[in-house]
Each structure stands twice: as C-alpha cells, then as structure tokens.
Amino acid sequence: MRKLIHKASLSQAKEYSVALGNSIRLWKSFWRMDVPLPARNVWFRLIHGKLPATSNLHKIIPSFSSFCRLCNRGSPSETTCHFLIDCRKKYIAWKLIWAHFFPLSPWSRHALLQAILHLNFPQQxxxxxxxxxxxxxxxxxxxxxxxxxxxxxxxxxxPTLVLQEAIRVVQSLVPPRTDNLTSP
Known part of the structure; x- marks a missing residue:
C-alpha cells in the first residue's frame, strides 16, 4: 500500500513540478509573497500536485470515486486542475475574480494558469x-x-459569494490609509 501511495504521488508531482521547477528566482519570489499562511499552503500543494482531489484519492483508495462531487456524477475526473480551476462553478468564480481585480487584462484559462503556476501575474x-x-x-x-x-x-x-469573500479577505490585507489623519 505504501508503494502505491508513493507511486501515485510521484506521478502527480511530475505533472505539476514544471510549474516553478528548479528556478531559484521563482521559488524565492513564492516565499516572499505577501500571502496569508493558509493560502500559501494551498498554493504550495497545488504547485506540487498534492491537493486532495478525488482522482488523487482514487489512486490511493480505489473504492473512492474519482468524480467531482460539485459537478455531480456524469462529471469528469476531479484532477488537481479541475479541483481548483476547471470545475464549472470554480471556473466562473475565477472569471468573476479576474474581472473584479484585473479588468485591464483579458481573461483566459491560460493567463490564470500562468499566474498561479508560473507567478506571471496580469496587470491589475x-x-x-x-x-x-x-x-x-x-x-x-x-x-x-x-x-x-x-x-x-x-x-x-x-461563485458570486466566493468573489465577495475574496474581496473581503483581500481588503483585510490592505494597510489603512493615513493621509486623512489630522495632526494635533
């Protein structure tokens, strides 16, 4: 069983390890990003293909269904990419987030993957x-x-609630403005 788990995790890791690869510059950028720790954890797991997507769990526990529960039974297998991006509702959430925060950059799945996997962010x-x-x-x-x-x-x-929550969390990271304060 241990070998099976290791083999499944290796095949998944190879698929996504090309993201930041061995680029020291990109990894340094990743660790310097001003991102909440839980978000960094999810992002790190995504880059290494270690998210608990059902297709990954199915490789370890064959009786576990590999289908996306959000898309329902007739859905595609829930790969790591489907888990966070390609699932229909998550895809809509990403489009809403992109339109809100990056209206100057055209939306595409490729541009989203470039941002998440290669730290090549759009103009905001x-x-x-x-x-x-x-x-x-x-x-x-x-x-x-x-x-x-x-x-x-x-x-x-x-998806609209995901956008609202993302806006709320992003706003909580913005430092308060001090230009309106009056001095004594």
Whole structure:
C-alpha cells in the first residue's frame, strides 16, 4: 500500500513540478509573497500536485470515486486542475475574480494558469494597493474553503459569494490609509 501511495504521488508531482521547477528566482519570489499562511499552503500543494482531489484519492483508495462531487456524477475526473480551476462553478468564480481585480487584462484559462503556476501575474487595476500575488492567494484560499464547506457542510458553492469573500479577505490585507489623519 505504501508503494502505491508513493507511486501515485510521484506521478502527480511530475505533472505539476514544471510549474516553478528548479528556478531559484521563482521559488524565492513564492516565499516572499505577501500571502496569508493558509493560502500559501494551498498554493504550495497545488504547485506540487498534492491537493486532495478525488482522482488523487482514487489512486490511493480505489473504492473512492474519482468524480467531482460539485459537478455531480456524469462529471469528469476531479484532477488537481479541475479541483481548483476547471470545475464549472470554480471556473466562473475565477472569471468573476479576474474581472473584479484585473479588468485591464483579458481573461483566459491560460493567463490564470500562468499566474498561479508560473507567478506571471496580469496587470491589475491601478487603484489596488496590493500585490497581485496576495489577490491570487486569497482567491485560491476562498475557493478552497468554499469547496470544503460544500463537501462537509453541504453549503452550496456560489461563485458570486466566493468573489465577495475574496474581496473581503483581500481588503483585510490592505494597510489603512493615513493621509486623512489630522495632526494635533
């Protein structure tokens, strides 16, 4: 059983390890990003292909279904990419997040993957005073949390609510403005 688990995790890791690869510069950038710790954890697991997507769990426990529970029975296998991006409702959530935070950059799945897997972030709205990495980290975290609320609490996965939560968490990272304060 241990060999089976190791083999499954190796095949998944090879698929995603090309993301940041052995680039010291990209890994240093990753560790310097101003991202909440739980978001960094999810992001790190994504890069290494270690998310608990059902297809990964199915390799370890064959009796465990590999289908996406959010998409229902006739759905595709829930790969790591499907788990956070390609699932229909998560894809919609990403499009909403992109439109809100990056209206100057055209949306595409490729551009999203470039940002998440290669730290090649789009141009953001000049009004934002936060790094794009923080926005992506908070968005990943909200999609992650909403997914698990659906699994464990049967809370519906609503893309507009994911956007609202992502906005709330991102705003909590923005330092308060001091230009309106009056001096004594």
């Amino acid at each position: 709205n000049s009004v934002q005073s936060l790094d794009s990495s923080s926005i992506f980290g908070c968005s990943l975290l909200m999609i992650w949390k909403t997914h698990w609320r659906f699994i464990f609490d049967s809370t519906p996965f609503v």
